[in-house]
Amino acid sequence: MEIDIRPVGACGALAVLGSQISETTGARVAALERAVHRAHIAGITETVPAFASLLVRYDPLRADYDGVSAELRRLAGDIAAGNAHAGRTVDVPVCYGGAYGEDLPAVARHAGLSEEEVIRLHSGRTYRIYMLGFLPGFPYLGGLDERLFTPRRETPRTRIPAGSVGIGGQQTGIYPMESPGGWQLIGRTPLCLFAPGRDLPYAAGDSIRFVPIDAREFEQIAAREREGHA
Amino acid sequence: MNILFPGPLSAVQDMGRTGHAAQGYPECGACDKYALALGNLLCGNPETAAAIEMTLAGATVQFDQDTVIALTGAACDAKLDGQSIPLNAPMRVPAGATLETGMFTAGLRGYLCVQGGVDVAPVLGSRSTDQKCRIGGLEGRALRKGDHLPIGKPAPGYAFSRAAHAAKVLLDKPWLMRPRTAHAYLGGQVIPLLRAVPGPQDDAFPSESLRTFFSGLYAVTPDSNRMGVKLSGPAVASKNGSDILSDGIVEGSVQISANGQPILMLADHQTTGGYAKIATVIAPDLSAAAQLRPGELAAFRPITAQQAVRLSRETAQQLRYIKELIDHD
Structure with a gap:
């Protein structure tokens, strides 16, 4: 596997594994991250996967750039092209439209489709999680159907409720916590995705599938989630 | 300790919430980590203990127990019950005493370290305040007038006299007070x-x-x-x-x-x-x-x-x- 390694100050090496957002590059990033964790290299403190790169942070008291770079090259060399890690597929229940997704009519209008058709297209595929960022647990997803591409709202909202599922330009994603934002909101998940100390149900390298639910199911799952955190 | 006046922006910080960047958690922690480490060492804490980071001007704090403090980072004319106290040195503080930090005269960020550290509950391994995610520190926010901050148990084996001696060495070798830059x-x-x-x-x-x-x-x-x-x-x-x-x-x-x-x-x-x-x-x-x-x-x-x-x-x-x-x- 080809790898280009660049220094990040005194504490990091950025392994660049491609130049475009693609399933193949995403799978390489996930494979290298797994290999780094399995290798238990002394002094490596954490890894941050992104679309086409893996940031590997080290403690400069216990490791140095040349040593970490050599390890990364060795690990990348051992990863066969076909040996990419598939990741898990995680179901995320979403109640679409109405008070849960106020912009669903606008997205449907923009696409020239019915609201039902938008829901069918949005929930009809799996989306690879390339990275988490912007907010804790916010997934950068690939693979939105082109027909659903919708420009961001002209006036961003100052408060988007936690769990909102939206479309911003060519991307779709979930707001794990209340936040300002300009995406078009099409639904909401009852899953509690911002819970420090509890593992997220997904990580970079996994895939997400949105599963339509109704308001009653939303309330049932939301109640269970609240109990799980009590 | 009780916050009588927080200053423009004061919050609990330690060395940061590391190890969770892959999930999108910002690091947070002290901006001037050397100043935090130095202050902690002077009052007998591990370098990583939590303290109050103050911005532009300091807080006014009343202590509800006998303790030892150290002020590091930005320069100021801090007063303990009206008496000027030195920076980068350990200071004994009796219960009931009030520390007034005042405007910073040079630098932007000051650290008030206290023996035992600020003992708020850690979140994901850190006591740092993350204002965006509203976690860590005190309720994930900047300090306000009337807040109470618990102080942790002092680490054993601390000798105030040795820390005071170290502060004298720092006066003779002032370059030790900051990273060499x-x-x-x-x-x-x-x-x-x-x-x-x-x-x-x-x-x-x-x-x-x-x-x-x-x-x-x-x-x-x-x-x-x-x-x-x-x-x-x-x-x-x-x-x-x-x-x-x-x-x-x-x-x-x-x-x-x-x-x-x-x-x-x-x-x-x-x-x-x-x-x-x-x-x-x-x-x-x-x-x-x-x-x-x-x-x-x-x-x-x-x-x-x-x-x-x-x-x-x-x-x-x-x-x-x-x-x-x-x-x-």
Whole structure:
């Protein structure tokens, strides 16, 4: 596997594994991250996967750039092209439209489709999680159907409720916590995705599938989630 | 201890919430980590204990137990029950005493360390306040008038006399009070030369832009905060726009924004970003960067990743030397 390694100050090496957002590059990033964790290299403190790169942070008291770079090259060399890690597929229940997704009519209008058709297209595929960022647990997803591409709202909202599922330009994603934002909101998940100390149900390298639910199911799952955190 | 007056921005910070960037959690923690480590050592804490970071001006605090404190970082005329007290030194504080920190006379960020550390509940292994995610510190927010902060149990084996002696050694060897950094002098102003490793996206810039960046003088703008120091100076032009595929950011990353101006990321930085990063300032020099006030100047100097590792080790050694002064006769 080809790898280009660049220094990040005194504490990091950025392994660049491609130049475009693609399933193949995403799978390489996930494979290298797994290999780094399995290798238990002394002094490596954490890894941050992104679309086409893996940031590997080290403690400069216990490791140095040349040593970490050599390890990364060795690990990348051992990863066969076909040996990419598939990741898990995680179901995320979403109640679409109405008070849960106020912009669903606008997205449907923009696409020239019915609201039902938008829901069918949005929930009809799996989306690879390339990275988490912007907010804790916010997934950068690939693979939105082109027909659903919708420009961001002209006036961003100052408060988007936690769990909102939206479309911003060519991307779709979930707001794990209340936040300002300009995406078009099409639904909401009852899953509690911002819970420090509890593992997220997904990580970079996994895939997400949105599963339509109704308001009653939303309330049932939301109640269970609240109990799980009590 | 009780917060009688918090100052413009005071919050609980430690060495940061590391290890969770892959999930999108910002690091947070003290912006001037050397000052926090020094203050903690002087009052008998591990370097990593939580303290109060104060910005631009200090807090007024009343203590509800006998303890030892140390003030580090920004300079100020702090008064304990009306009597001026020295900075970078341990101070005994009787229960009921009031510390008034006042306006900072030089530097931007001061640290009030207390023996035993500020004992709020850790979240994901850190007591640092993350104001954006509203976690850590006290209710995930900046301190307010009337807040009460619990103080932890002191670590055993602390001898105040040895810490006081160490503070005297620091007065004789003032360079030990800060990480060793490079400076230039311009019209009476001390300008920190922030050492930075070019990359990871230095190749997004033509060589004359790299020369501009590493030779220009940059002023800190007023919209700087704990997320980043926004700078204004000679524009750094990129080859094909400064947008990149988002990738991981560290404290010290220098992004070049669309208008060609650098932003030096500090403790509250986002975990990933989509602007090209021309260089990364090394950790020891972030202490100097964290003390820059709006209007003050800084410049960047290129070093290699190998030099960067060596300089980080020297800074750690300096703190170890101070710790040994305090730990042993």
